[in-house]
Amino acid sequence: MRVWIKDPLAILAEGAEGGIVVHHGRIVELVTRGGRPAGEIDQIYDASRHVIIPGLINTHHHFFQTLTRAHPAAINKELFPWLAALYPIWGRHVTPEAFRLATRLALTELLLSGCTCASDHHYLFPPGLNEAMDIQAEEAARLGMRMTLTRGSMNLSEKDGGLPPDSVVQDEDTILADCERVLSRYHDGAEGAMLQVALAPCAPFTVSKRLMVDTVGLAERFNCRLHTHLGETQDENEYCLAHFGTRPVDYLEECGWLTDRVWVAHGIHFNDDEVHRLGRHRVGVCHCPTSNMVLASGQCRTRELEAAGSPIGLGVDGSASNDNSNLMESVRHALMINRLTYDAASITHLDVLRWASEGSARCLGRDDLGAIKVGKQADLAFYTLDELRFSGAGDPLAALVLCGAHRADRVMVGGQWLVEHGDPIGIDVAKLRHDHGEAAKAFVAAL
Numbered sequence: 210m211r212v213w214i215k216d217p218l219a220i221l222a223e224g225a226e227g228g229i230v231v232h233h234g235r236i237v238e239l240v241t242r243g244g245r246p247a248g249e250i251d252q253i254y255d256a257s258r259h260v261i262i263p264g265l266i267n268t269h270h271h272f273f274q275t276l277t278r279a280h281p282a283a284i285n286k287e288l289f290p291w292l293a294a295l296y297p298i299w300g301r302h303v304t305p306e307a308f309r310l311a312t313r314l315a316l317t318e319l320l321l322s323g324c325t326c327a328s329d330h331h332y333l334f335p336p337g338l339n340e341a342m343d344i345q346a347e348e349a350a351r352l353g354m355r356m357t358l359t360r361g362s363m364n365l366s367e368k369d370g371g372l373p374p375d376s377v378v379q380d381e382d383t384i385l386a387d388c389e390r391v392l393s394r395y396h397d398g399a400e401g402a403m404l405q406v407a408l409a410p411c412a413p414f415t416v417s418k419r420l421m422v423d424t425v426g427l428a429e430r431f432n433c434r435l436h437t438h439l440g441e442t443q444d445e446n447e448y449c450l451a452h453f454g455t456r457p458v459d460y461l462e463e464c465g466w467l468t469d470r471v472w473v474a475h476g477i478h479f480n481d482d483e484v485h486r487l488g489r490h491r492v493g494v495c496h497c498p499t500s501n502m503v504l505a506s507g508q509c510r511t512r513e514l515e516a517a518g519s520p521i522g523l524g525v526d527g528s529a530s531n532d533n534s535n536l537m538e539s540v541r542h543a544l545m546i547n548r549l550t551y552d553a554a555s556i557t558h559l560d561v562l563r564w565a566s567e568g569s570a571r572c573l574g575r576d577d578l579g580a581i582k583v584g585k586q587a588d589l590a591f592y593t594l595d596e597l598r599f600s601g602a603g604d605p606l607a608a609l610v611l612c613g614a615h616r617a618d619r620v621m622v623g624g625q626w627l628v629e630h631g632d633p634i635g636i637d638v639a640k641l642r643h644d645h646g647e648a649a650k651a652f653v654a655a656l
């Protein structure tokens with residue numbers, strides 16, 4: 210079936226003003242303004258009401274945190290006290306069913322905002338939740354979204370001087386064995402893969418050096434990506450200096466992590482030399498503007514990092530520091546915070562949309578995603594400008610960002626419609642809201 214997505218109101222692609230042709234899940238032709246596809250067409254989709262952009266790609270999240278949004282113990286705090294307030298709560302027993310609902314809810318929120326590929330940095334493996342990655346694989350398949358399962362880890366707890374409680378950490382052998390199991394079962398390196406796996410020690414201050422080093426070896430063996438939190442706060446720099454005698458980037462280098470296989474979350478508190486070293490090694494940085502503003506963590510030096518060679522992607526971050534999973538909202542926040550860091554001319558709506566698509570795809574190592582070009586996967590987000598907030602808008606692409614698009618009208622992944630008329634196909638949103646809300650209440654109330 211060759212489908213011509215015809216005459217969009219606007220599209221984020223050069224030479225595709227007349228639309229695009231999708232065949233076997235890929236973009237096979239761009240149609241110029243007033244033109245017709247060169248090949249035969251089986252179906253025409255009239256996109257004259259739609260602004261079309263590449264499906265957004267989320268490169269940092271913690272789905273389980275949807276169970277503890279806006280928690281009274283954690284609001285109005287910066288990262289370390291915020292973590293100290295939440296770790297004892299996260300250390301309670303998360304049932305597989307609550308985790309499943311948290312995953313389904315976060316993925317659905319992302320999808321409705323226009324996200325087609327998500328990664329989730331999951332690092333809590335209390336007893337009974339050994340199959341967290343399997344649950345996430347099932348939920349991504351159920352929705353039809355692409356996902357990078359990001360197998361997190363923590364092996365330093367309070368007894369070792371770390372922040373997390375003993376109940377949520379695992380020992381190194383258990384962690385590495387499960388990483389290998391998840392990689393063998395789910396990591397698909399082929400073009401158009403629906404599932405990939407990345408390995409992701411939580412942060413330099415929650416894992417041992419040996420685990421950092423051994424994780425690199427495993428990633429090289431399976432040719433997968435590596436991820437961790439880095440440079441989120443000044444507290445982290447001080448902690449690393451006190452405990453390891455080095456700053457976080459030096460520590461990362463000692464562990465063999467300065468490679469183009471790595472993307473890090475946040476990437477705020479780097480000095481000039483660190484920015485250049487990260488760029489030289491093509492280490493990707495997931496910019497999380499919303500979370501950084503909520504926790505008052507600081508401002509990512511996106512311009513300098515990009516100029517140095519680092520891909521910049523975008524992430525909503527976990528739902529206790531955002532506290533939503535709307536990637537399109539984070540695109541808008543990226544524009545705003547970067548205009549404070551730099552100026553209005555240096556950061557445009559096209560920059561922030563590029564970070565959330567092409568830049569994020571580079572962070573995840575996906576050269577088959579992130580742009581509307583011939584040969585790329587047909588992962589697309591369609592927005593209408595029918596809401597009041599868009600009325601009177603001039604430039605339709607700029608309007609998505611400046612007027613604050615929140616919800617896609619249609620979303621396509623690999624040529625399949627996953628959202629139509631603003632609704633996710635196969636998901637009862639009211640039931641999901643009810644079931645997740647009940648699971649969250651039970652989780653927060655449990656001792």
Ligand SMILES: [Zn+2]
Nearest residue numbers: 438474526527
């Ligand atoms: Zn995070």
